Amino acid sequence: MIPAAFEYTRPESVDEAVRALAAAGDEAKVLAGGQSLLPLLRLRLAFPELVVDVGRIPALRGVREDGGTLVIGALTTHHDVLRDPLVRRHAGLLAAATQTVADPAVRHRGTLGGSLAHADPAGDLPAVVLALDGELVVAGPNGRRTVAAGDFFVDYLQSALAPDELLVEVRLPKTDGWGFHYEKFHRVAQAYAIVGVAALVRRDDGRIAEARVGLTNMGSTPLRAVAAERALAGADGPDAVARAAELAAEGTRPPQDVSASPEYRTHLARVLTRRAVLAATEAR
Amino acid sequence: MTHIKVNVDGTVYEDDVEPRLLLAHYLRDRLGLTGTPIGCDTSNCGACTVDLDGATVKSCSVLAVQADGSEVTTVQGLARNGELTALQRAFHELHALQCGYCTPGMIMAARDLLRENPRPGPDEVRHALEGNLCRCTGYQNIVRAVLAASGQDTARSGQETAQEVRA
Amino acid sequence: MTDQAVAREVGRSRLRKEDARLITGQTNWTDNIQVTGLLQLAVLRSPMAHARIGRVDVSPALDRPGVVAAFSGADLADGLGSLPCAWPVTEDIVLPGHPPIAVDEVRHAGDPVAVVVARDRYLAADALEAIEVDYEPLPPVLDLEAALADDAPLVHADKGTNRSYVWPLATGESFAAVRERAEVTVKRRYHQQRLIPNAMEPRAVVVTPLAASGEYTVYSATQIPHILRIMLATVTGVPEHKLRVIAPDVGGGFGSKLQVYGEEAIALAVARRLGRPVKWTESRSEGYLATHHGRGMIQDVEVAATREGRLLGLKVDLIADMGAYLMLVTPGIPILGAFMYPGIYKMDAYEFTCTGVFTTRTPTDAYRGAGRPEATFAIERIMDELAAELGLDPVELRRRNWIRHEEFPYTTIAGLTYDSGDYEAATDKALALFGYDGLRAEQRERNARGDTVRLGIGVSTFTEMCGLAPSRVLRDLRYGAGGWEAASIRMLPTGKVEVVTGTSPHGQGHETCWSQIAADVLGVPFEDVEVVHGDTRSAPQGMDTYGSRSLAVGGEAVHRAATRVVDKARKVAAHLLEASEQDLDFTDGVFSVKGSPEARRTIQEIAFETFSSHDLPDGMEPTINAEYLVDPENFSYPHGTHLCAVEVDTETGMARIRSYVCVDDVGRVVNPMIVEGQVHGGLAQGIAQALYEEAVYDDEGNLVSGTMTDYLVPSAVDLPDFVTDRTETPAASNALGVKGVGEAGTIASTPAVVNAVVDALRPFGVLDVRMPCTPERIWQAVRSAAAGKEAAA
Structure with missing residues (x-):
């Protein structure tokens, strides 16, 4: 299938991009790697009048440290995230989950910022950034603002980005020393996660001192398994983890779709949370 | 219309294109480079995989304007002076294709893998090809061919190694 | 005559002539x-x-x-x-x-x-x-049974019914009579989900x-x-x-x-x-x-047997989803299966009916196997259920019922005459390769331990009818055309050869295999043969490629046309060598006079002599080109034994294939490499039906699995390595001794996989999992079985 016609601009700076977006009102789409947008355009599920291609803005690419925070440019591709030593050292969970995104060719083009801005609750990275307590830096006509991941994902395919705003950076507090694991449950390699669980565990003296659990595809946005996290604090041993994991689906509203029922997703969230947390506890 | 300049398989082309033109259609319809086929509209099948500035992309999910200033290599640009690459030879010698529609994409994806990982294990080969669908071969001979092209034993093509580890 | 075509080419894994253009992108797809x-x-x-x-x-x-x-x-x-x-x-x-x-x-x-x-x-x-x-x-019409009700909304209002046809077959004793005397009966309903072929x-x-x-x-x-x-x-x-x-x-193509x-x-x-x-x-x-879909059936299947496990009879009632219209062979697809439900087994009674039903969905038609996978699935699944009912090992139950190798040719209860086969040999070989006893021991151990990941073992001992088809049989089945195939051989003046075939390959490798066949008969180099196909002007006669027919019918036609060329060339050679035809040997492309080997002419020289026509026998037409149309006298009946081991995570319901072994008997093999490739691809599609693929519609009749993102075609990561082997029992119904191979893997594998899944779950009381065996369905099956057990306790 073939996209409908659109105007195209390729700004060379963030400011220029923001101006282009502002001028277009509601009718523009940002093109980063295009791995979510192009299929939508081809199936004619999106009809932007203007496509703003931010792919050639070098400032949006790359990984750096800022004290206790890892700063990843929104345009950094999945492929580059995977190969980045800073990401591996300070945000291993992100690397682990990125490895499960789509396939190598899509990872060459697709970007971290694009995956987050697309705000697909079935995507792997939103729940991961949520679990990492990430912050998203957004540029708009009035300068930059920082949005906590928990506030960024508003609804299904809907983020807190205004039409004239551009996601420029993802800031992740370093999780050095935390155990991590991303448990993706899908039927074939390319399929979206039926449910995914992103687990981070900080241990203290053999016990779990603190755990964070992000859930993929358990609602209209990525979610934290808050009740399970609370129960995991202080958990000692697999049985305690299993008991806490039983709370993983509390407060979620898992979708009904062609790949699973809400009931099954609820069950999976519990099993996968247990497995992810145990794996994270063993891993370092 | 947007003006673009693209080097494809060693030849530089300059064209005015509509921004919405997919790279795959630019190659096929404008340049007549029909060696790169299209097999789906959701970027699942990988038949249209080409190399863009040293990394594989699905050319159905890239706009031609995004390739402006870039170098594209397609399956048609691999053999030099009629000399097949090791991967092309291995696909032939190990019967890694039947209808051949997925073959250009498979070869490009495998080439990308071997560039990053010259001696992959069978399961690594399978994962590297997860974005390229084949309906004819059941993949076994494709995996063998990639292993062979990397100079490795081709008796096994994966999955069972994982079993052995588990057992 | 003493000449014997020397099999220098047939039986050899010749690399494919087709590949050169396909691996370099020099292709000629229609869209190009x-x-x-x-x-x-x-x-x-x-x-x-x-x-x-x-x-x-x-x-x-x-x-x-x-x-x-x-x-x-x-x-x-x-x-x-x-x-x-x-x-x-x-x-x-x-x-x-x-x-x-x-x-x-x-x-x-x-x-x-x-x-x-x-x-x-x-x-x-x-x-x-x-x-x-x-x-x-x-109103949409979607439910196959509801569509048959008197007050159902109609797909074609002017026809007054959604029932397209009812096709019955009853052979042997009456099923009711054998059920009377049976000690055990097992009845099951199976669903063949709709599949999208996805060439x-x-x-x-x-x-x-x-x-x-x-x-x-x-x-x-x-x-x-x-x-x-x-x-x-x-x-x-x-x-x-x-x-x-x-x-x-x-x-x-795969039928699509x-x-x-x-x-x-x-x-x-x-x-x-x-x-x-x-x-x-x-x-x-x-x-x-x-593009048409495949499968789409409800199967009600009942077997009757003795306590010792001897099959007495089989009854099958199908409701088959035609979709909205009857396309080229839509109504015939389930009927192709009708003769295959008895499989490789002997029995006394067989009753079959198929009701074709219109629905408001994309029409169904041929998809790899076309009727025969459905039949094989039903019989191989219910054989496992019967084995469980009788407390017998599923392989042993099959042994007690299959046609023994010394009983061939054997006319089955469905009326087909199986010309050859050796089920014992294929099964024994497969069991050994698989390590059947060891896996059973591991399974017992894991069951005893209450492992959350269970091991299941599935077997499928299949046969199928292919090589479509004897024209008279097609007449009896009311098919609109014949089942012959044509080949002609053109001997070019320079000794090169054009083989013109009526088959129309789309990945099978006919250019390579037909070259091998012609090269052997003619004694010319493989490289000197070109295969011409797929154009009604240059290859004007043909019935094309489907139903695993191309080799058994079209390849046979090549063989016979080439033999005719040799016969004609012999006349020219005899004339030129001043010998009688009977005194000529023909070996490796050379005619020579018995006793004086220096008097010789190659067939390629004869081609030029015939072209010049300067010195041909009196009255001879100046050509050694020949044509042959083969109308097969019987179907071909490949068979084999497939074994699958799956590991089922009972917590999540995920089933993963751990090992897959198959031993197929496709008769004499022209190109082992290509045969193996056909088996691999067939397995992939059969496994995909068992585990992954389904065309899902919503209540409005919209196709929900409407893109490749939602219809799960498996990738390299989702399929195992296959262990394939062969036995070789030549077909008696053609001179080459060949049987079809294009569909065998698909036909055999689906029940092997589902049998394995159910076998893993049998300790929980699970009797079936509907295809595709998704993790959710497996999880639900375990849950409902457990709930059922609790309720019963």
Whole structure:
């Protein structure tokens, strides 16, 4: 299938991009790697009048440290995230989950910022950034603002980005020393996660001192398994983890779709949370 | 219309294109480079995989304007002076294709893998090809061919190694 | 005569002649074709499953840039007859008309309603959006059983029923009688989900007119250029001799390109109307609606047996989903299976009925195996259930019932005569390769331990009928044509050889295999043979490629045509060598006089002598070219034993194949490498039915699994390594001794996998898991079985 016609601009700076977006009102789409947008355009599920291609803005690419925070440019591709030593050292969970995104060719083009801005609750990275307590830096006509991941994902395919705003950076507090694991449950390699669980565990003296659990595809946005996290604090041993994991689906509203029922997703969230947390506890 | 300049398989082309033109259609319809086929509209099948500035992309999910200033290599640009690459030879010698529609994409994806990982294990080969669908071969001979092209034993093509580890 | 074709080529893993162009991108897919002035055709499709068409206004499309023409169904109705159904399986079949483009009513999501013709594919896609159509919704018809009720909404209101046909078969004793005396009966209902074939090359068609002479060349991504030519002549009224059909490089078919499609007829009609060349190429998601589907059946199956496990009888009632229309062989697909339900087993009674039902879904038709996978699934699944009921090992139950090797040829309860086979040999070999006893021991141990990941072992001892087909049998089945195949051999003056075949390969490797066959018979180098196919002008006679027929019928025709060439060449050689024909030896392409080996002529020299015709025997026609049309005397019956081990995570329901072993007997093998490849690919598709794929519709009749993102074609990560081996029992029904191999892997593997899944779950009391065995279905099956046990306790 073939996209409908659109105007195209390729700004060379963030400011220029923001101006282009502002001028277009509601009718523009940002093109980063295009791995979510192009299929939508081809199936004619999106009809932007203007496509703003931010792919050639070098400032949006790359990984750096800022004290206790890892700063990843929104345009950094999945492929580059995977190969980045800073990401591996300070945000291993992100690397682990990125490895499960789509396939190598899509990872060459697709970007971290694009995956987050697309705000697909079935995507792997939103729940991961949520679990990492990430912050998203957004540029708009009035300068930059920082949005906590928990506030960024508003609804299904809907983020807190205004039409004239551009996601420029993802800031992740370093999780050095935390155990991590991303448990993706899908039927074939390319399929979206039926449910995914992103687990981070900080241990203290053999016990779990603190755990964070992000859930993929358990609602209209990525979610934290808050009740399970609370129960995991202080958990000692697999049985305690299993008991806490039983709370993983509390407060979620898992979708009904062609790949699973809400009931099954609820069950999976519990099993996968247990497995992810145990794996994270063993891993370092 | 947007003006673009693209080097494809060693030849530089300059064209005015509509921004919405997919790279795959630019190659096929404008340049007549029909060696790169299209097999789906959701970027699942990988038949249209080409190399863009040293990394594989699905050319159905890239706009031609995004390739402006870039170098594209397609399956048609691999053999030099009629000399097949090791991967092309291995696909032939190990019967890694039947209808051949997925073959250009498979070869490009495998080439990308071997560039990053010259001696992959069978399961690594399978994962590297997860974005390229084949309906004819059941993949076994494709995996063998990639292993062979990397100079490795081709008796096994994966999955069972994982079993052995588990057992 | 003493000559014996020396098998230098047949039996050897020759690398494929086809590959050179495919690995370098020098291909000729239909969508690659560009001709001067080519226009792009695009099709507007119904978004609704069932509706009356009110107004269709194509005029806004005409105002769009680059648009040359636009037509509604009514606009084109004059030049387009109904699409054909060549297999009206009963005398009283309900066979509705099938306009290539809907005029009054749409009957499935994706039914064509209008077309535009524009200067390129982008402009055509844009213009489609401008067409205005008013639909008056009608109720969808989706449930196969509800569709048969008296008050059901109708797919074809003028027919007064959704029942297309009822096709019965009853042989041997009455099933009721054997059930009376049976000690055990097992009855099950199985569902064959709808599948989307997914050949990697989407369909495409290009029509180029020669307006002055009224001639048309149709290029199509088809398996059946010859049949298509006849049918397009009928549908469009373009005289057959003015039509040339070419199947260029075709990227897979699996039955989905064994069809006469509306778009082919529309493209021809539009090219005729405009006098300009047109192209249509389907997108993948469009193809999911517009290209026929496979399977789609409910199977009620009952077996009756003795306590010792001897089968007494089998009863099968099918309800088969035709979809909205009867296409080329739609109604015949379940009937191809009718003869295969008894499988490899002996029994005293067999009863079968199939009811064909219309629904408001994309039509079904042939998909790899076509009726036989469904049959094999049913019998192989219920054999496992019977084994469980009797407390027998499933392999042992099969041994007690199968036809023993010394009993061939054997006429089965369904009336087929199996010419050869050795089920014992294939099974013993497969069990050894698989390590059956060791896996059973591990399974017992894991069950005893209460492992959350259970091991299941599945077996499938299958046979199938292929090599379609003896023409007289086809007559008896009311099929509209014969099942012969043609080959002709042209000996060129320089000694090179052209083999012209009526088969139409699309990935199978006929160019390679037919070269091997001809090279052996003629004694010429493999490289000196070129295979010509897929063009009704250069290969004018043929019945094309489907039903694992090409080698057993078409390859046999090549063999016999080549033999005729040798016979003719012998006359020339005898004349030139001044010897009698009886005194000539023919070995490795050389005629020599017995006793004086220096007196010799190669067949390639004879080709030139015949070309010059300076010194031929008196009265001899100056050619050694020959043609042969083979009408097979029987089907071919490949068989084999497939074994699958799965690990099922009972917590999540995920089933993963741990090992897969198969030993197939496809008779004499022309090219072992290609045979192995066919088996691999067949297994992949059979496993995909068991575990992954399903065309899912919602209650409105929309295809929910409408893109490759939602319809799960497995990747390299999702399939195991296969261990394949062979036994070789030559077919008795053709001179080559060959059987088909294209469909065997698909037919055999689905029940092997599902048997393994159910075997893993049997300790929980699970009796079945509906296909595809998704993790959720497996999880639900374990849960309901556990709940059932609790309730019973």
